[in-house]
Amino acid sequence: MTILVTGAAGFIGSHTSEALLKQGHQVIGLDNLNEYYNPEWKKENLVPLQKYDSFVFYQQDIRDAAGVEELFELHQVEAIVHLAARAGVRASIENPLIYEETNVRGTLNLLEIARQKKIKQFVFASSSSVYGNQKKVPFSETDPCNQPISPYAATKKATEMLAHTYAHLYDINCIGLRFFTVYGPAGRPDMAPYLFTEAILTGQPIKKFGDGNTRRDYTYIDDIVVGVTAAVSLKRKFEIINLGNNTPVSLNEFIETLENITGKKMLIEQKELQPGDVEQTYADISKAQELLGFQPRTPFRDGLVKFVQWYQENRL
Numbered sequence: 607m608t609i610l611v612t613g614a615a616g617f618i619g620s621h622t623s624e625a626l627l628k629q630g631h632q633v634i635g636l637d638n639l640n641e642y643y644n645p646e647w648k649k650e651n652l653v654p655l656q657k658y659d660s661f662v663f664y665q666q667d668i669r670d671a672a673g674v675e676e677l678f679e680l681h682q683v684e685a686i687v688h689l690a691a692r693a694g695v696r697a698s699i700e701n702p703l704i705y706e707e708t709n710v711r712g713t714l715n716l717l718e719i720a721r722q723k724k725i726k727q728f729v730f731a732s733s734s735s736v737y738g739n740q741k742k743v744p745f746s747e748t749d750p751c752n753q754p755i756s757p758y759a760a761t762k763k764a765t766e767m768l769a770h771t772y773a774h775l776y777d778i779n780c781i782g783l784r785f786f787t788v789y790g791p792a793g794r795p796d797m798a799p800y801l802f803t804e805a806i807l808t809g810q811p812i813k814k815f816g817d818g819n820t821r822r823d824y825t826y827i828d829d830i831v832v833g834v835t836a837a838v839s840l841k842r843k844f845e846i847i848n849l850g851n852n853t854p855v856s857l858n859e860f861i862e863t864l865e866n867i868t869g870k871k872m873l874i875e876q877k878e879l880q881p882g883d884v885e886q887t888y889a890d891i892s893k894a895q896e897l898l899g900f901q902p903r904t905p906f907r908d909g910l911v912k913f914v915q916w917y918q919e920n921r922l
């Protein structure tokens with residue numbers, strides 16, 4: 607199968623692209639290599655992919671509908687795995703317009719191309735942030751998600767609604783995957799695993815927001831990729847599916863685990879909880895288990911050990 611992967615140079619996108627290539631698919635990678643974080647690191651993510659004859663990469667922005675459509679003239683794309691997005695809750699509060707342009711309009715551009723080219727499989731990344739600050743746990747796909755607390759979360763909810771519309775109107779299989787705090791080698795440098803590992807290994811203080819009781823359902827990248835690739839062959843009109851580890855970890859537990867792994871003590875600057883940050887994420891993965899055969903296999907500590915090793919070898 608020929609699959610377009612947007613955000614192919616990013617963290618989740620590059621790992622997903624490699625998994626699809628290993629499965630024997632042809633992958634058309636698309637990424638604008640923006641400067642949200644170091645573009646050179648994104649280019650590094652592409653190096654393993656470029657060893658495959660079945661991989662082609664285009665530097666293109668999903669906001670440019672005409673530019674993206676040109677790729678469909680060159681390749682007979684059969685499925686779209688849409689992972690490109692402006693990520694980051696806090697950055698979305700500072701610059702909401704680019705989040706709307708990229709996440710909402712960019713997704714709509716791709717849905718329109720799927721409609722025009724009669725592409726029937728559209729897998730796309732959503733986020734656990736759509737659940738907002740709801741108290742009920744674990745978070746289930748049937749829970750109402752109408753109270754986002756950041757522009758980023760609002761844009762992700764909007765993409766789900768647009769996908770539902772296109773699935774209904776144009777008979778496209780739209781599979782939305784709500785990712786829960788993905789981490790692992792080549793992870794984003796604005797996220798806690800990277801920031802905290804960098805700080806503890808270089809003797810710098812970290813900013814600790816709140817009392818440390820906020821919880822995140824950290825999900826290792828290899829587990830996420832298994833879920834994404836399984837969704838490519840899921841023939842359902844419209845589904846929203848949680849992909850999480852189903853085992854939340856508190857900020858205090860995170861710090862203690864990292865100290866244990868590195869044998870170092872974390873230097874901490876205490877800060878107030880940030881606007882837009884949710885108190886907890888916790889995935890009910892029963893639907894993913896049923897529809898995708900999804901079963902996370904990487905305990906948090908094991909995944910963090912792998913990340914620390916990668917950081918020491920590639921960034922320190």
